[in-house]
Amino acid sequence: MTASNTLAPGLNTGTPAGQAAAQAGARPRRPLLPWAAGPAWFLAALVTWRWPDADDFPDTNLLAALFAAIGLGLLATAALRRLSARAPWAIALGLGFTVWEVAQAKLLWLPRPFFGTPQDLLDVFLTDWKRLGDSLLHSLGLLAVGYGIGAVLGVAIGVGLGRSPRFRYWVRPLIRLVGPLPPVALLPLAFVLIPSGRLASEALLALAAGFPTTILTWSGVAAVDPAYYDVARTMGARNRFLVLRVALPAAMPQIFVGLFMGLGVSFATLVVAEMLGVKSGLGFYMQWAQGWAAYPNMYAALLVMSLMCTGLVSLLFKVRDRVLSWQKDGLKW
Template identity: 95%
Template sequence: MSGSGSLDLPAGRPRQDRQAVTRRPVLGRTVPSRALLPWAAGPAWFIAALVTWRWPDADDFPDTNQLAALFLAAGLGLTAAAALRRLSARAPWAIALGLGFTAWEIAQAKLLWLPRPFFGTPQDLLDVFLTDWKRLGDSLLHSLGLLAVGYGIGAALGVAIGVGLGRSLRFRYWVRPLIRLIGPLPPVALLPLAFVLIPSGRLASEALLALAACFPTTILTWSGVAAVDPAYYDVARTMGARNRFLVLRVALPAAMPQIFVGLFMGLGVSFATLVVAEMLGVKSGLGFYMQWAQGWAAYPNMYAALLVMSLMCTGLVTLLFKVRDRVLSWQKDGLKW
């Protein structure tokens, strides 16, 4: 063995054998391995099931047996996933969730450490989904419908206005001051004015959602179109392209990365505007459901609505990222979610 610590191998030994020798573990040294970590996920949920089932509740909580069965099913599913080697990357999170539910069950359902009704138990949350799932589902559909109309109109207008700002000096002269005046305003600040000018609360909410999505999409689209190399336009004109072709086949494809950034930003602002609009103007949706639950001190219902809203927002952002990765396959690793 040389002074640098490398192995001196015979000159005639094949390269594959050299790599095998250099990767051989050193005797007496324990190398940590993550191979057994997935197998700990199932037992973590089995512990949660056992604690829920065998430890007596501090009060008469509903659906304790159902919750224990749910934890048991989760543990069995995670054990099967570990056996199929499909849990290596998500094993730490699965273990943490199982232990987290166990701690929550002990602290609240078994020992009542936190004041009720502000802090519920896992049984309370499960009971909401079992007994009030129809109202939660109806609220989710109303929120999705309101968001789809408002955000869709705002995103389309934002792209159109951004292209106009980037391509036309006259359009930019008249529209740019309005963008600077109205765009930076928080959409929720215009809520009272919208309900006065627009008689329908739903239409007013859709208008505010459109405004929330329009401004960031407009700015980023304008930035992307303005950054297109003029040489691209010159080459297209040389080959007989007209203005429509320059917009649809040159400007928009080149600005598409910036446009998607604007769409992501607009979607985030639209989520906040959606909740406020449903709480104050629209008598339906997840925001209205949360306000109703808070008014009746039904805090488990409020937490259930928050969970559903979180899954909705996460799902929509993930879907938008999937569309982006599909459209911009050449830039798939440029933006992560």
């Protein structure tokens, strides 16, 4: 039976009205790719459970059950039609864990202990989650203080450089002298001048976040159209209003670019500072794991660090979208 037979009598599919009715009566095709994500993880579960391990690895059955649970969750998500955009990644991850399991847990293709198995990684999270969680909290606390101070000072100094010629005369040479230096290169000097290792690390993080924020804020404020200030002055605006209600909103896109750059530099500085000067945090945990040849613990710390950095960047994107909602259609990054 053709589509024209299902339409109302006298309606021709060759006309625009007939074509619209035919499209309305046709059932939309459901993509099949989301339904392949669950079987990919079921394959990982089956290989983990039924293929004998090459060595006595912990938690093999638990890992297989975890893979199967993820597969069931993906099937349920596909049934709710909420997996279309993420389906390729879900399939790739399931197949990737299958390859990793076969190559290392079943065949031992890579030398141990430098390369672990999925079972080793799961065992670290099950047995050492308290130390990992404590390290994560210490890293977040150190990063929040250092990055927060650097961001606030960077915006304030950038506004001063963009608005005040006298301030720019005295501060710009210092920015050019100290700002381009890698914060990691100042570690020995910071630990000598500042007696507390934590305070020294926070100062270096503030420097890492402050320099790009200062430069981009300065650039954004200096690029504001002078006509905006003239219009505000004719309406009786004072200097404080010009800064808070004219300069800062107009420079906000540039400020967020500086905040993103500062956050990236702060991540790198955080790890080095924790390895050399702070006896806590994910960087210290990684150094401890490497010293004891506990490479699965080191990989677990890397995974937690990656999730932490990704989460903070995503949070900053949310803040940017909220603050810059007035130009949402123009955001391209």
